[in-house]
Amino acid sequence: ETGVTQSPTHLIKTRGQQVTLRCSSQSGHNTVSWYQQALGQGPQFIFQYYREEENGRGNFPPRFSGLQFPNYSSELNVNALELDDSALYLCASSSRQNLNTEAFFGQGTRLTVV
């Protein structure tokens, strides 16, 4: 087990709704990254949080937003859900101080938008 936990594990939402996904990072890690993995594709980088601020963003619209808390846990919020948002959402924690750090992934949240 990596020590990175995500909740919930599965979620079904209706188009237009909003969703919040949660991630607890591994002990000693101060950086959290979020990825979206569509079926049959590799994970796509959404954004990264470090010291409670967004630190880099992939090609995702503003309706994808996030937060990082003082304990380094993080939330991913998606507004105005679209059918194409159906995917596995992965959280990865790492340590910014270690330049060759490995990123450890949580088990993911599988979101289905109907």
Added chain:
Amino acid sequence: RKEVEQDPGPFNVPEGATVAFNCTYSNSASQSFFWYRQDCRKEPKLLMSVYSSGNEDGRFTAQLNRASQYISLLIRDSKLSDSATYLCVVNRNNQGGKLIFGQGTELSVKP
């Protein structure tokens, strides 16, 4: 064109076979390189980092050619338990976590 490209497969091989996966990346600023393994409906897990000098971990050998922007993974003596999707991954700035993934190559090892 995707920043990291892999042959999606699937690769279907018998136990004991040697199988090679190839990957190319387009951004010459990429600094760190990895192979991750992802089992069905699970999270990706680091298999090995890839260095310019090449590196080996048991039955697994990874190679990096920076001039050609090409990464490879060789699996010798395939086991049934090697069946998974193998993801080629690059990191532009060595800060960990901002990873660029290929689409993955599916491997199925048969008895």
